[in-house]
Amino acid sequence: PQSSLQYKRVMLKISGEALQGGMGFGIDPKVLHSVAREVAAASLHGVQIAIVVGGGNYFRGVNAWDGLERATADYVGMLATCMNAICLQSALEQVGVPTRVQTAIEMREIAEPYIRRRAIRHLERGRVVIFGGGTGNPFFTTDTAAALRAAEIDAEAFFKATKVDGVYDCDPVTNPDAKLHRRLSFREVMVQNLKVMDETAITLCKENNIPVVVFNLSTPGNIIRALTGDPDIGTTVD
């Protein structure tokens, strides 16, 4: 399938909730290993893959208790993403994919610090690079971190792997008739205020001409399908 893969370098954003799978908290090993297998297959076919992991399966700054400062809570959230990053690294290395973790907040005993040119070099050498710690700044999200890193490494596409099938015209949980959008322009997303990701993240992708593909991580094969440019997977925003 090598020739049918559309992209040479992509950003894969995996939300903490998606990693949580069927568990109430933390990581579902089944999800972790299936992600690792798909990323391994893509990497073997020569696609350069950078990954940003969320941390919502452990902690979200906005959900912290009264009295915990927002900035502090956000730093806890950033640390949570690092736990996911090293677990994902371990799963990838178990299936034979050389992997590096780079964190936006230094923790040299467990990962490299984020160094853009070094990240690109790892990718060129066929290593999957996982970015932990978000942007390293409170008041941002890991979607924004992924958009920022995608622009920095010149990724051709932003894959947002979540636990929903894509972007709907209204909330599919409360409206059984909700319609899934297959393709949207950045303008439509902004004008209609559609919830693809936060505005900072979507603006960064728009300004840097990085198409966003939203799809369900729990559907087996979806990462590979996204890489083939399959128009029937989730929602594409470009």
Ligand code: UDP
């Ligand atoms: N976070 C942050 N700055 C960043 C990225 C993340 O402060 O650049 C914090 C924020 O508190 C966020 C948490 O880390 O709630 C976990 O990230 P996120 O909610 O984006 O994870 P996801 O929803 O993808 O699981």
